[in-house]
Amino acid sequence: xxxxxxxxxxxxxxxxxxxxxxxxxxxxxxxxxxxxxxxxxxxxxxxxxxxxxxxxxxxxxxxxxxxxxxxxxxxxxxxxxxxxxxxxxxxxxxxxxxxxxxxxxxxxxxxxxxxxxxxxxxxxxxxxxxxxxxxxxxxxxxxxxxxxxxxxxxxxxxxxxxxxxxxxxxxxxxxxxxxxxxxxxxxxxxxxxxxxxxxxxxxxxxxxxxxxxxxxxxxxxxxxxxxxxxxxxxxxxxxxxxxxxxxxxxxxxxxxxxxxxxxxxxxxxxxxxxxxxxxxxxxxxxxxxxxxxxxxxxxxxxxxxxxxxxxxxxxxxxxxxxxxxxxxxxxxxxxxxxxxxxxxxxxxxxxxxxxxxxxxxxxxxxxxxxxxxxxxxxxxx
Amino acid sequence: xxxxxxxxxxxxxxxxxxxxxxxxxxxxxxxxxxxxxxxxxxxxxxxxxxxxxxxxxxxxxxxxxxxxxxxxxxxxxxxxxxxxxxxxxxxxxxxxxxxxxxxxxxxxxxxxxxxxxxxxxxxxxxxxxxxxxxxxxxxxxxxxxxxxxxxxxxxxxxxxxxxxxxxxxxxxxxxxxxxxxxxxxxxxxxxxxxxxxxxxxxxxxxxxxxxxxxxxxxxxxxxxxxxxxxxxxxxxxxxxxxxxxxxxxxxxxxxxxxxxxxxxxxxxxxxxxxxxxxxxxxxxxxxxxxxxxxxxxxxxxxxxxxxxxxxxxxxxxxxxxxxxxxxxxxxxxxxxxxxxxxxxxxxxxxxxxxxxxxxxxxxxxxxxxxxxxxxxxxxxx
Numbered sequence: 001x002x003x004x005x006x007x008x009x010x011x012x013x014x015x016x017x018x019x020x021x022x023x024x025x026x027x028x029x030x031x032x033x034x035x036x037x038x039x040x041x042x043x044x045x046x047x048x049x050x051x052x053x054x055x056x057x058x059x060x061x062x063x064x065x066x067x068x069x070x071x072x073x074x075x076x077x078x079x080x081x082x083x084x085x086x087x088x089x090x091x092x093x094x095x096x097x098x099x100x101x102x103x104x105x106x107x108x109x110x111x112x113x114x115x116x117x118x119x120x121x122x123x124x125x126x127x128x129x130x131x132x133x134x135x136x137x138x139x140x141x142x143x144x145x146x147x148x149x150x151x152x153x154x155x156x157x158x159x160x161x162x163x164x165x166x167x168x169x170x171x172x173x174x175x176x177x178x179x180x181x182x183x184x185x186x187x188x189x190x191x192x193x194x195x196x197x198x199x200x201x202x203x204x205x206x207x208x209x210x211x212x213x214x215x216x217x218x219x220x221x222x223x224x225x226x227x228x229x230x231x232x233x234x235x236x237x238x239x240x241x242x243x244x245x246x247x248x249x250x251x252x253x254x255x256x257x258x259x260x261x262x263x264x265x266x267x268x269x270x271x272x273x274x275x276x277x278x279x280x281x282x283x284x285x286x287x288x289x290x291x292x293x294x295x296x297x298x299x300x301x302x303x304x305x306x307x308x309x310x311x312x313x314x315x316x317x318x319x320x321x322x323x324x325x326x327x328x329x330x331x332x333x334x335x336x337x338x339x340x341x342x343x344x345x346x347x348x349x350x351x352x353x354x355x356x357x358x359x360x361x362x363x364x365x366x367x368x369x370x371x372x373x374x375x376x377x378x379x380x381x
Numbered sequence: 382x383x384x385x386x387x388x389x390x391x392x393x394x395x396x397x398x399x400x401x402x403x404x405x406x407x408x409x410x411x412x413x414x415x416x417x418x419x420x421x422x423x424x425x426x427x428x429x430x431x432x433x434x435x436x437x438x439x440x441x442x443x444x445x446x447x448x449x450x451x452x453x454x455x456x457x458x459x460x461x462x463x464x465x466x467x468x469x470x471x472x473x474x475x476x477x478x479x480x481x482x483x484x485x486x487x488x489x490x491x492x493x494x495x496x497x498x499x500x501x502x503x504x505x506x507x508x509x510x511x512x513x514x515x516x517x518x519x520x521x522x523x524x525x526x527x528x529x530x531x532x533x534x535x536x537x538x539x540x541x542x543x544x545x546x547x548x549x550x551x552x553x554x555x556x557x558x559x560x561x562x563x564x565x566x567x568x569x570x571x572x573x574x575x576x577x578x579x580x581x582x583x584x585x586x587x588x589x590x591x592x593x594x595x596x597x598x599x600x601x602x603x604x605x606x607x608x609x610x611x612x613x614x615x616x617x618x619x620x621x622x623x624x625x626x627x628x629x630x631x632x633x634x635x636x637x638x639x640x641x642x643x644x645x646x647x648x649x650x651x652x653x654x655x656x657x658x659x660x661x662x663x664x665x666x667x668x669x670x671x672x673x674x675x676x677x678x679x680x681x682x683x684x685x686x687x688x689x690x691x692x693x694x695x696x697x698x699x700x701x702x703x704x705x706x707x708x709x710x711x712x713x714x715x716x717x718x719x720x721x722x723x724x725x726x727x728x729x730x731x732x733x734x735x736x737x738x739x740x741x742x743x744x745x746x747x748x749x750x751x752x753x754x755x756x757x758x759x760x761x762x
Contacts, residue, residue, distance in 0.1 A: 134646055134648070137648075138647065138648075262647060263644030263645065263646075263647060263652075263656060263659070263666075264644065264645070264646055264647075265515055265644075265645055265646055266519065266643060266644060266645075266667075266668040266669065267515070267518075267519075271644075272668070275644060275666055275668050278644070278659060278666050279665065279666035279667075279668070281662075284660065285644075285656055285659050285660035285666075286647075286660075287647040287653070287656045287660070288647065291660075
């Protein structure tokens with residue numbers, strides 16, 4: 001299906017506005033982000049074009065927007081086999097909402113797998129570039145074990161722990177996603193060009209940087225927050241005391257994502273950051289891939305045994321209740337069918353299935369979404 | 382000074398009763414221990430002799446007491462250069478009270494250092510007999526660092542971590558105490574005969590088993606609780622999941638002593654017990670001897686900034702207030718002088734200085750005890 005089939009005109013306009021914002025606003029710019037939350041992407045792009053609304057939306061952004069080439073971005077992505085996924089798209093990973101005003105507007109993806117579904121069951125494995133043989137062994141074997149249990153291993157493609165994590169998942173014929181700081185057409189580090197090409201073939205290359213953007217220090221930092229935000233938990237294999245890995249770890253903690261760390265010899269500086277995080281209670285100590293999956297499942301079983309307030313039908317919005325009532329009593333419904341049966345716009349359907357799924361009313365299915373059997377069926381309203 | 386100078390007749394009788402109990406009651410027997418708490422050692426020994434007071438104090442104990450050779454125990458200890466320290470003696474480590482009814486009645490000591498003062502500033506370092514080179518290195522170097530900072534390193538004399546801990550302290554010309562499961566005249570393991578002899582020369586060999594008693598499984602377990610009880614904190618360097626070391630660790634936790642553990646490679650089974658304890662929050666993760674001392678000093682500074690209820694003069698017993706008022710305004714007083722100036726029996730003085738010192742009113746001094754200057758001087762009553 002093509003984009004136009006799913007998105008009516010209003011969504012297509014919002015989509016282009018989000019792509020334009022992704023071109024002219026620096027990643028994690030919460031000031032513009034808050035404005036977009038309040039006024040919507042179309043209004044903000046309009047204000048930037050008119051050069052209005054304060055210093056932040058002044059000439060700098062206006063000039064960058066004019067020069068961005070955003071209107072041709074989609075065509076350029078398609079030309080290299082990539083695609084752009086924006087906040088209003090079905091493939092958008094809902095967990096990025098946890099970044100609040102600092103969430104990206106759009107994401108560039110290279111790889112056949114569905115971004116949203118691939119990352120639903122994902123874990124970040126990150127660590128030192130200057131890792132030890134011990135750390136590399138752990139990253140490679142645990143990543144393979146996670147991949148064998150259908151977990152997507154997410155990392156940053158760097159030397160050391162990152163590369164070992166990607167390679168372990170690939171060796172197990174699993175899915176791995178590499179989140180890049182620059183454009184998905186700008187492999188970095190260059191020495192990993194072949195590895196990154198293989199990840200694009202068998203998994204996903206992902207970036208919030210438009211095509212052609214080179215890595216810069218600030219983009220590494222915002223990339224690290226994206227790794228934490230996209231995944232269910234972050235595992236630090238080895239990390240020195242002050243490092244980019246620590247930024248990823250902090251981001252995970254700030255978003256209340258489980259943070260785990262691997263102990264190592266106290267004589268190894270590469271384990272010092274892990275030991276500090278464990279010692280100060282910031283990270284859970286894990287000694288095996290099973291430990292990681294145990295903690296992830298614990299989080300899930302707690303979520304399902306603690307009925308969330310949102311699971312109550314009364315707590316749903318009227319659009320969400322309308323969507324819930326539009327589900328067939330048996331079997332799965334595609335998004336298209338739900339748009340038609342609910343009469344809601346596609347964007348409301350995509351947002352609504354996210355809410356209903358996380359509240360436990362519905363579940364994803366190869367054929368779309370279906371009602372969860374063991375919950376009381378929705379009452380006619 | 383000899384024992385008779387310090388202990389009036391009543392204390393000498395209690396002392397002999399405690400030595401007799403140490404000969405006929407198994408270590409950590411809380412049933413007899415509670416009876417001694419209620420009725421006193423003289424009464425309990427008398428009941429055992431009369432064969433009375435229920436099954437527990439029946440023929441078994443009576444026969445063991447008759448065969449124990451307790452009356453000659455002191456002479457036999459003196460003959461090999463050892464001594465017996467009982468609950469009513471000055472050298473008795475007050476922290477053993479934390480064992481409650483399971484506290485030993487008497488302790489055999491081989492070595493010149495004062496048992497009580499040596500253990501005031503002590504830390505237990507324990508771990509696997511089947512340790513790795515990594516664990517041995519950590520135990521040896523950290524023990525040396527602790528010894529250099531005047532910490533007494535306490536361990537159990539076993540192969541592996543224990544021996545490395547003792548050797549590290551000895552190499553740093555520090556003090557180390559080995560707590561044995563059998564008698565101090567029964568070196569175990571035999572391969573450590575030379576090491577144990579050196580510990581007796583430069584530190585302390587300690588046991589609650591009378592002379593001539595061989596190690597037995599039950600005595601290892603009670604010895605482990607003694608290691609935890611005698612020290613300010615317990616550090617586990619390496620430990621497999623189920624091991625005697627874990628018993629020491631549990632004992633430390635039960636007595637609210639800080640428990641610390643050293644992480645290691647997750648690929649090493651010898652670190653599995655440490656990782657479990659750290660992961661479950663039972664033990665603090667330590668990565669250096671400085672970490673250990675930092676946690677110990679933290680405990681001390683918290684104790685001194687949190688005024689304990691006992692620090693209030695009104696919370697002292699009348700005997701303790703009387704003892705406090707018997708201190709000279711300046712300079713130190715020996716126990717003999719305090720017996721004379723307070724008019725209290727020696728046992729009340731020894732018990733009282735323990736209470737006053739832990740409540741912060743007085744402090745130990747090479748010449749005895751003295752009032753702590755920065756507290757308000759005691760008001761005349």
